[in-house]
Amino acid sequence: MAPRRILRAGLAALAASCLFAQPPVVQATGVLNAASILETSQAIAPQMLLAIKGQNLAASIAQWDPTTSDAWPTNLAGTTVTFNGILAPLWYVSPTQINLQVPSAVRGMPTADIVVTTAAGSSNPVTATVAPYSLGIFTQDATGCGPGSVLNIHADGSLALNTTLSSFDPLHDVGMAVFFTGFGSFADRQDGVPWTYNPADNLSAGDIFEIAPLYGVPGIQPNQAFKLLYAGPAPDLVGVDQVNIGLYQPNFLFESCHVPLYLTKFNQSASQMVTISVHNGGGACIEPAPNTLGLVTWQKITVLDTESTTSTEGVQIQFLQGQQLFFPNPPLVDSQGCCTTIPTPPMNCQSALPASLSAGPITVSGVTAAPLTVSPQGASGQVTYQAAFPVGTLTGGTYQIAAAGGNDVGAFSSSAAIAQPVTFTNLPPPGSTLSLPFQITWTGGDSLSAIDLTFLITTAGDVETAEFAARASEGSLDIPADILIGPFPSIPFPNGDIELIITQQPVRGVVGYFNAAGLNQGGAQTWKYVWDIRSLTH
Numbered sequence: 001m002a003p004r005r006i007l008r009a010g011l012a013a014l015a016a017s018c019l020f021a022q023p024p025v026v027q028a029t030g031v032l033n034a035a036s037i038l039e040t041s042q043a044i045a046p047q048m049l050l051a052i053k054g055q056n057l058a059a060s061i062a063q064w065d066p067t068t069s070d071a072w073p074t075n076l077a078g079t080t081v082t083f084n085g086i087l088a089p090l091w092y093v094s095p096t097q098i099n100l101q102v103p104s105a106v107r108g109m110p111t112a113d114i115v116v117t118t119a120a121g122s123s124n125p126v127t128a129t130v131a132p133y134s135l136g137i138f139t140q141d142a143t144g145c146g147p148g149s150v151l152n153i154h155a156d157g158s159l160a161l162n163t164t165l166s167s168f169d170p171l172h173d174v175g176m177a178v179f180f181t182g183f184g185s186f187a188d189r190q191d192g193v194p195w196t197y198n199p200a201d202n203l204s205a206g207d208i209f210e211i212a213p214l215y216g217v218p219g220i221q222p223n224q225a226f227k228l229l230y231a232g233p234a235p236d237l238v239g240v241d242q243v244n245i246g247l248y249q250p251n252f253l254f255e256s257c258h259v260p261l262y263l264t265k266f267n268q269s270a271s272q273m274v275t276i277s278v279h280n281g282g283g284a285c286i287e288p289a290p291n292t293l294g295l296v297t298w299q300k301i302t303v304l305d306t307e308s309t310t311s312t313e314g315v316q317i318q319f320l321q322g323q324q325l326f327f328p329n330p331p332l333v334d335s336q337g338c339c340t341t342i343p344t345p346p347m348n349c350q351s352a353l354p355a356s357l358s359a360g361p362i363t364v365s366g367v368t369a370a371p372l373t374v375s376p377q378g379a380s381g382q383v384t385y386q387a388a389f390p391v392g393t394l395t396g397g398t399y400q401i402a403a404a405g406g407n408d409v410g411a412f413s414s415s416a417a418i419a420q421p422v423t424f425t426n427l428p429p430p431g432s433t434l435s436l437p438f439q440i441t442w443t444g445g446d447s448l449s450a451i452d453l454t455f456l457i458t459t460a461g462d463v464e465t466a467e468f469a470a471r472a473s474e475g476s477l478d479i480p481a482d483i484l485i486g487p488f489p490s491i492p493f494p495n496g497d498i499e500l501i502i503t504q505q506p507v508r509g510v511v512g513y514f515n516a517a518g519l520n521q522g523g524a525q526t527w528k529y530v531w532d533i534r535s536l537t538h
Contacts, residue, residue: 023121024079026054031114031126034099034239035181036136036272037144038346043131043269046107046185049091049239051099052081054123057116058093072101072192072238078119083112089192089238101192101239104185106130134182135263135271138240145349148261148274151177152282153244162276164257169282175229175246180263180271183241189233197235204228204243253278256323257285260352262345270345273352291325292357294318294409294516294523296401298418300394301530306431313394317362317374317385317401319409319519322354327524330509331450333469356383357518360406366399366415376406394529396420401525403516410517416525417511419449422472422504427533434538436481436493445472445504452503453477457538459496466493472504498536504529 029039030053037051044050062077072089074080081088081098083106092099098116106112113125138149140161150162153175160166168176189195230244243263247253258275277285295318302311347353358376365371367389374387402413422442428434440453449472457464470477483493505528512525 021120022056024054024056024058024116024118024123026052026057026114026116026123026126028126030054031128033134033136033144033182035138035144036346036348037142038136038272038348043134044102044106044112044128045131045134045182045269046102046104047189047191047239048102048134048136048182048184049099050102051097052114052116053097054116056095056118056120057098058095059118061092061094063092064090070193071190074192080117082115082117084109091238104189104191107185131269132184133265133269135180135265135269136182137178137180137261137263137271137274139274144272146275146351148276149179150261150274150276153177164277164285165283167257167277167279167282167285168253169280170247170250170253170278171280172282175244176276177230177242177244178261178263179234180241180243181239182269182271183232183265186233192238194236194238195233201232202230204231250280254324255279255286255288257287258323258351264345272346273349275352288323290321290323290354291521292319292321292409292519293325293327293521294359294412294514294519295320295327295510296414296416296512296523296525298394298399298416298525298527299530300421300528301532303532303534304427304430305534311391312388313391314386314388315364315367315374315401319357319359319383319523320354321357321408325354325521327521328509328526330507331452331469331503331505333450333471333507350382357408358383358406359403359409359412359516359518362401362403364399364401366397367393394418394421394527405517408518412514412516412523414512414514414523414525416527418527419446419472419504419506420444421529422451424502424531427502427531428500428536430533430535432536434479434498434536436538437479439476439478440502441476442472443475445475447471447473448507449504450507451477452505453479454501454503456499456501457494457496458498459494464494464496471507493538495538498538500533500536502531502533 032039032051034049034051058077058079060077064072072091074087074089076090076093079093081100083103086103086105088103089101109130112128112130115125116123140147140149151159152162152168152173155172155174162168186201188198226245227248229246234240234242255278257277259278260273261276262273263271279285297316300313362374363371364374374385376383376385378384396418398415398417400415403411405411422445424442426441450469451472452469455466466483468477481493483491510524510526514523
């Protein structure tokens with residue numbers, strides 16, 4: 001070959017190598033819980049399973065081979081992943097995705113810088129918050145939504161995958177096994193090594209989890225249908241956790257092909273929603289006739305922080321179709337409690353949510369000078385109605401909605417009397433330190449509305465809550481230095497960073513009932529004024 005041709009060939013080869021040997025790039029939202037397939041921007045937990053998405057993450061596709069190694073390697077096909085410089089066990093690598101386990105050594109660290117390295121170089125670090133728990137339930141189709149990876153536990157100890165053809169039988173089955181990730185690290189669970197059962201790692205005592213089927217939307221209403229039988233690592237697997245649950249009472253669980261289910265670790269982490277199939281007698285499920293209801297929510301939300309105060313006002317109108325739907329529960333007045341809140345699961349899985357219906361354009365009057373027309377937005381079973389108002393619009397009074405009717409919901413009209421917002425006289429300013437006991441006072445308010453104070457207290461990454469409520473007509477609410485928790489001895493009010501959320505809402509929960517064709521549960525209106533005070537401490 002002539003020298004010039006050799007030079008051209010060499011330059012072409014060099015160009016090709018530069019083109020294909022690019023350093024890895026991790027997508028900005030590419031660090032995902034491997035079970036829920038949700039971005040882990042909020043937190044990662046030690047020993048949980050992650051999926052990393054991006055480009056040039058590996059030179060080829062490779063997967064751990066259990067016949068050649070007892071543990072997941074930290075270098076697979078030339079790819080490594082580090083968390084603050086600590087190598088992570090790898091199960092699968094490809095140019096666009098990596099599946100791995102978070103190393104246990106990140107436990108106690110506030111954050112972790114995640115870096116992917118190949119022969120072509122290293123990615124820019126992606127920083128994730130480290131938390132004790134970050135729950136996600138595995139699903140049967142690996143999408144993070146739909147039927148969960150759940151086994152029916154029969155009375156004879158045998159197991160069967162929960163499907164619409166093999167439903168959980170509340171009358172005879174003894175429980176279910178739910179598989180997830182993000183329960184945190186265990187001292188005897190080695191990174192990258194299938195876990196060997198150890199009864200000491202069963203943390204089911206003390207109600208470590210809430211296992212909550214959704215008994216209604218809007219307003220997630222967890223139901224204490226389940227009791228914990230086992231909570232800990234899943235035997236013979238890497239980074240997979242397991243809870244076994246049984247029923248308190250067979251009739252606590254309604255029959256459906258799509259019963260929503262999610263896990264929470266008290267008030268610290270919530271998984272996404274998946275679905276399970278439930279049918280008395282087991283076998284193929286039968287979907288009962290759905291409930292349909294309408295809910296109109298008038299709301300004003302004011303956020304007070306050290307940098308600024310913002311306020312938004314508007315109305316949201318929903319027409320929902322699904323199983324076991326209820327209107328929002330009324331607030332508990334004349335009460336106090338601590339540390340009992342349940343986190344809201346991510347609302348990403350439409351298969352676990354009710355369908356939404358259309359009533360055509362809706363006219364809103366009594367709020368603005370001229371009637372306002374709100375049109376439905378969205379399609380494919382997900383219809384929303386929302387309208388924003390100028391700040392200062394919602395000041396109390398009688399407001400009306402009316403619809404000529406649409407494809408799903410017939411004509412209706414309804415009015416609702418909304419109370420005036422109270423005026424607080426001594427709200428703690430953002431950035432201040434609370435001194436307990438203290439009393440919050442206000443003017444205005446009637447006996448038909450309630451004032452609810454919810455304190456979100458963050459200490460060392462954990463979030464506790466304290467909640468107090470009274471009728472708005474009382475004009476004040478005392479916050480004690482010690483908090484009662486049911487029949488147990490009182491405890492000091494927790495120390496930490498505080499966000500105080502104050503809500504004024506109707507004592508009955510809803511007002512202004514109405515009927516319409518297509519709504520077999522009817523409709524109702526509700527309202528709330530919210531003051532969200534941030535950057536407090538105690």
